[in-house]
Amino acid sequence: MRTKMDWLALEKWAANQWPPEESEALGHWRLRASGGFTKRANSVLAVGELPGNLDWYERICRFYSDRGLPAVFHISDSSPPELDLMLEDKGGIVTAPCFGMMAPAAEMNARLRPYQDRTDVAAELLAAPDPAWIEDYMLLEGHAAEARSFYEGLLERMPAPKVFVRLMSDDGETVALGTAHASDGWAILSNIIVREDRRGQGFAKALLAHLAAWCADNGARSVFLQVLQDNAAALHLYESAGFKPEFRYHYRVLQQD
Numbered sequence: 001m002r003t004k005m006d007w008l009a010l011e012k013w014a015a016n017q018w019p020p021e022e023s024e025a026l027g028h029w030r031l032r033a034s035g036g037f038t039k040r041a042n043s044v045l046a047v048g049e050l051p052g053n054l055d056w057y058e059r060i061c062r063f064y065s066d067r068g069l070p071a072v073f074h075i076s077d078s079s080p081p082e083l084d085l086m087l088e089d090k091g092g093i094v095t096a097p098c099f100g101m102m103a104p105a106a107e108m109n110a111r112l113r114p115y116q117d118r119t120d121v122a123a124e125l126l127a128a129p130d131p132a133w134i135e136d137y138m139l140l141e142g143h144a145a146e147a148r149s150f151y152e153g154l155l156e157r158m159p160a161p162k163v164f165v166r167l168m169s170d171d172g173e174t175v176a177l178g179t180a181h182a183s184d185g186w187a188i189l190s191n192i193i194v195r196e197d198r199r200g201q202g203f204a205k206a207l208l209a210h211l212a213a214w215c216a217d218n219g220a221r222s223v224f225l226q227v228l229q230d231n232a233a234a235l236h237l238y239e240s241a242g243f244k245p246e247f248r249y250h251y252r253v254l255q256q257d
Contacts, residue, residue, distance in 0.1 A: 007076070007077055007078045007100075007246065007247045008047055008048060008078040010100070010102075010186070010224065010246070010247075011045070011047050011076060011078055011100070011247075011249075012045070012047065013183075013184065013186060013188075014100070014188055014224060014226070015030070015032075015040070015045050016159065017158060017159065017181050017188045017190070018038075018040045018041060018154070018158075018190065019041075019154070019157040019158065019159075020032035020033060020034045020040075020041040020042070021033065021034040021035065021041070021150070021153065022034065022067075024063065026044075026051045026053070026056060026059065026060065027048070027049070027050070027051030027052055027053070027056070028047070028048030028049060028051070029044055029045060029046050029047070029048065029051060030044070030045040031044055031060060031063050031064075032044070032045060033063070033064070033067050033069060034150055034154075035067075035150060036068075036069055037147050037150040037151075038150075039072055039074075039095075039096060039251050040074075041150075041154070042069055042072060043072035043073060043074045043251060044060055044071070044072065044073045044074060045074050046073045046074055046075060046079050046080075046083060047074070047076060047078040047079055048078065049080060050080050050083070061254070070253055070254055070255055071253075071254040072251050072252070072253050072254070073087055073092070073251065073252040073254075074249060074251060075087070075249060075250055075251070075252055076100075076247055076248065076249035076250075077247040077248060077249070078247070084252065087252040087254065088252070090254060091254060091255065092252035092253060092254045093252065093253045093254075093255075094250050094251070094252060095250065095251050095252075095253055096228060096250060096251050097228070097229045097230070097248065097249075097250040098226050098227060098228055098229060098248070098249050098250065099226070099227055099229055099235075099245040099246075099247075099248060100224065100225075100226055100245070100246050100247045100248070100249065101224070101225050101226070101227060101238055101243040101244060101245050101246060102222050102223065102224050102243065102244060102246045103222070103223050103238075103241060103242035103243040103244070104221070104222060104223075104242060105187065105212070105215050105216050105220040105221055105222060105223050106216065106221075107242040108208075108212045108215075108223055108241050108242045108243075109212040109213060109215075109216045111240070111241055111242050112205060112208050112209035112212050112241055113209060113212075113213070114209075115202065115205040115206045115208070115209040116206070116209040116210060116213065118202070118206050120169060120170050121167050121168060121169055121170070121175065121203065121206055122167070122168050122170075123165060123166070123167055123168075123206075123207075123210045124165070124166040124167075124168065125163050125164070125165055125210065125214065126163065126164040126165075126166070127160070127161075127162070127163065127164075128155075128156075128162075128164065129155050129164045133164055133166055133177065134148070134151065134152060134155070136166065136174040136177060137151065137177050137191065137193070138151065140174070140177060140193045140194075140195055140196075141191075141193055155179070158179070158181060159181060159183070160181075161181065161182055161183070161218055162179060162180065162181040162182075163179065163180050163211070163214045164177070164178075164179050165177065165178045165179070165180075165207060165210050165211055165214075167203055167206060167207050167210075169198075173195070174195065175194065175195045175198045175203045176192075176193065176194045176195065176198070176203045176204065176206070176207040177191060177192075177193050177207075178190075178191055178192045178193070178207050178208070178211050179191045180211045180214055180215055182214075182215055182218035182219060182220045185219060185220060185221045185222065186220060186221070186222050186223075186224060187215035187218065187220035187222070187223045187224065188223070188224045188225065189208075189211055189215075189223060189224070189225040190225070190226075192204070192207065192208075192225070192234075194207070199233075204237050205237070205240075205241070208237070208241050212241070223243075224246075225238065225243065229248070
């Protein structure tokens with residue numbers, strides 16, 4: 001069974017795989033900002049003990065106010081136990097409750113290996129996303145055009161080794177995309193998306209199968225991902241691949257005065 005220190009190390013490692021445009025340390029915490037695109041890149045990674053600075057809360061609010069952003073806190077099982085209630089008392093709103101899930105890489109690979117053999121799809125594995133991969137990602141996720149430069153920068157900042165997988169149907173249409181990074185015996189999956197009109201046809205498992213094989217080939221013993229707690233379809237998919245919840249987290253959003 002993993003300890004709180006294991007969760008802490010895992011959360012910090014996972015955060016490094018979604019690098020913000022700007023980051024500033026405050027004790028054990030990290031203040032992250034990226035123009036407001038994604039909460040992961042625009043929140044305080046509040047894991048570990050409270051900062052030693054008596055004015056830590058004011059400093060955080062000022063950091064985000066100076067950038068025209070609300071102060072958002074990532075709160076998890078690794079956060080100080082009193083922090084969530086403290087932020088609730090200040091009017092902080094809970095949003096995006098998530099699970100951090102983990103699967104043994106060998107088990108995931110064994111469960112999904114048969115799905116690599118589908119003859120109606122072809123997998124393309126890239127070490128860096130080409131313009132077509134990014135275009136497909138923006139389209140499938142429904143992101144606004146103004147977010148493109150953020151995602152281009154994010155995908156470039158993600159540390160290597162990494163892979164960008166595209167699944168294409170036999171008619172040449174992109175049906176699914178996903179990314180993975182591996183280091184220190186861990187791997188993390190992100191940007192998992194299946195074209196809306198192709199969901200429920202097994203493409204997600206085919207995508208995960210190729211990602212699982214890459215993770216195993218790159219030395220991963222455990223594979224990690226993050227998913228919204230109310231995303232029942234994704235939870236069912238990941239559980240079928242061997243993932244189990246390791247910890248919970250959510251965000252507290254404080255509105256600007």
